[in-house]
Amino acid sequence: MPSKTQSRLRIVLEPDIAIGPGKADILEGVRDTGSIAAAGRRMGMSYKRAWLLVETMNACFKEPLVAASRGGKSHGGAVLTPVGEEVLRRYRRMEALSAKAIAAELRGLKRLLSDMSN
Amino acid sequence: MPSKTQSRLRIVLEPDIAIGPGKADILEGVRDTGSIAAAGRRMGMSYKRAWLLVETMNACFKEPLVAASRGGKSHGGAVLTPVGEEVLRRYRRMEALSAKAIAAELRGLKRLLSDMSN
DNA sequence: CACCGATATGTTTCTCGTGACATAACGGTA
DNA sequence: TACCGTTATGTCACGAGAAACATATCGGTG
Numbered sequence: 220m221p222s223k224t225q226s227r228l229r230i231v232l233e234p235d236i237a238i239g240p241g242k243a244d245i246l247e248g249v250r251d252t253g254s255i256a257a258a259g260r261r262m263g264m265s266y267k268r269a270w271l272l273v274e275t276m277n278a279c280f281k282e283p284l285v286a287a288s289r290g291g292k293s294h295g296g297a298v299l300t301p302v303g304e305e306v307l308r309r310y311r312r313m314e315a316l317s318a319k320a321i322a323a324e325l326r327g328l329k330r331l332l333s334d335m336s337n
Numbered sequence: 338m339p340s341k342t343q344s345r346l347r348i349v350l351e352p353d354i355a356i357g358p359g360k361a362d363i364l365e366g367v368r369d370t371g372s373i374a375a376a377g378r379r380m381g382m383s384y385k386r387a388w389l390l391v392e393t394m395n396a397c398f399k400e401p402l403v404a405a406s407r408g409g410k411s412h413g414g415a416v417l418t419p420v421g422e423e424v425l426r427r428y429r430r431m432e433a434l435s436a437k438a439i440a441a442e443l444r445g446l447k448r449l450l451s452d453m454s455n
Numbered sequence: 456c457a458c459c460g461a462t463a464t465g466t467t468t469c470t471c472g473t474g475a476c477a478t479a480a481c482g483g484t485a
Numbered sequence: 486t487a488c489c490g491t492t493a494t495g496t497c498a499c500g501a502g503a504a505a506c507a508t509a510t511c512g513g514t515g
Contacts, residue, residue, distance in 0.1 A: 224348070224349065224350055225348075225349050226346060226347070226348050226349070226431070226435075227346075227347040227348075227349055227355075228344060228345075228346060228347075228435070228439075229344070229345040229346075229347065230342070230343075230344050230345075230443070230446065231342065231343050231344070231345055232342055232450060237345075254490090254491065254492090255491085255492075256490080256491060256492080257491095265473090265474065265475080266491090266492085266493095267473095267474085267475090267493090267494085268473080268474085270492075270493070270494090274493095278451070279450065279451055280449050280450060280451055281449055281450065281451050281452070282449075287491085287492060287493090288481090288482095288491090288492080289480070289481040289482070289490095289491065289492045289493080290480080290481035290482025290483055290489095290490090290491075290492085291481080291482050291483050291491095292482085292483055292484080293483090293490085293491085294481090294482085294483075294489060294490035294491050294492095295481070295482080295483095295490065295491035295492055296490095296491070296492085297491090297492080302449055305449065306446065306449060309442050309445055309446050310446075312442055313344070313439040313442045313443065313446075316438040316439050316442065317344075317346070317435040317438055317439055319438070320431075320434040320435055320437070320438035321346075321431040321434050321435055324427050324430055324431045324434065325348070325431065327427055328348065328424065328427050328428075328431075331398050331399055331400075331420055331423065331424060332350060332397065332398060332399065333396070333397055333398055333399050334399070372460090372461065372462090373461085373462075374460080374461060374462080375461095383503085383504065383505080384461090384462085384463095385463090385464085385503095385504085385505090386503075386504085388462075388463070388464090392463095405461085405462060405463090406461090406462080406511090406512095407460095407461065407462045407463080407510070407511040407512070408459095408460090408461080408462085408510080408511035408512025408513060409461095409511080409512050409513050410512085410513055410514080411460085411461085411513090412459060412460035412461050412462095412511090412512085412513080413460065413461035413462055413511070413512085414460095414461065414462090415461090415462080456515105457514105457515095458513105458514085458515085459512105459513090459514085459515105460511105460513105461510100461511085461512105462509105462510080462511075463508100463509080463510075463511100464507100464508085464509080464510100465506105465507080465508080465509100466505100466506085466507075466508100467504105467505080467506075467507095468503100468504080468505075468506090469502105469503085469504075469505090470501105470502090470503080470504090471500105471501100471502090471503095472499105472500095472501090472502100473498105473499085473500090473501095474497105474498090474499085474500100475496105475497085475498085475499095476495105476496085476497085476498100477494100477495080477496080477497105478493100478494085478495080478496105479492105479493080479494080479495100480491100480492080480493075480494105481490105481491085481492080481493100482489105482491105483488105483489090483490105484487105484488085484489085485486105485487090485488085485489105
């Protein structure tokens with residue numbers, strides 16, 4: 220198997236408030252599944268935890284990233300707002316740009332790893 | 338004051354084994370101070386924790402990043418090995434490259450933050 | 456040989472985050 | 486009105502990880 224070496228990008232908005240791979244995956248999950256609960260399940264995460272992450276994200280942007288509704292025909296659900304779509308798109312783009320920018324250096328670093336690590 | 342928004346880069350070598358800002362700062366501290374204890378103090382970190390991080394890093398590369406010695410005229414100390422210097426240099430460079438690559442997107446993201454966050 | 460400051464390592468204590476569980480509300484449908 | 490699946494929220498117990506504390510060792514110097 221190829222090496223698992225990868226980079227992870229975390230954007231720190233405030234001390235203790237950041238957006239990283241986890242929150243981005245939640246946004247993506249909400250977009251794909253239409254519900255916070257299903258997004259959480261897909262990641263093996265409790266609904267409560269997923270909801271907590273959504274609440275945090277909604278709080279630190281000007282407008283909510285996720286709009287949730289209860290009851291109704293669909294038994295409730297959640298969708299990304301335009302801002303939510305934009306944040307997700309920007310984050311994924313930053314991930315890609317970062318990975319591309321450091322690819323060469325990363326290969327150099329990988330050469331120094333112990334044999335067990337690749 | 339200007340916004341604290343920033344990016345952080347974490348390189349994941351193995352699941353649960355990574356190098357991020359903390360370990361890089363330790364390497365830098367050892368290089369600057371000549372001891373693990375002083376590097377830890379400078380970061381407000383216990384010697385034990387600093388030493389643990391060094392041990393982990395030394396274990397997952399082909400050669401140690403930090404060479405420590407006990408006793409002697411200088412009462413012991415630690416220095417970066419050539420490999421340690423290289424890892425630090427590469428990591429700092431990756432940080433810089435990543436930050437530069439995402440700068441524009443980051444500004445875009447920042448505009449979406451709530452007023453409290455800038 | 457006592458002392459120094461650093462490395463090296465074990466043990467114990469505590470804290471915080473997490474998981475697990477419980478409950479209520481919502482607004483549709485059968 | 487009973488039921489559905491979801492959102493929304495509270496409480497509590499537990500465990501992993503960190504802090505705190507305790508030694509032992511090293512190899513020089515006074």
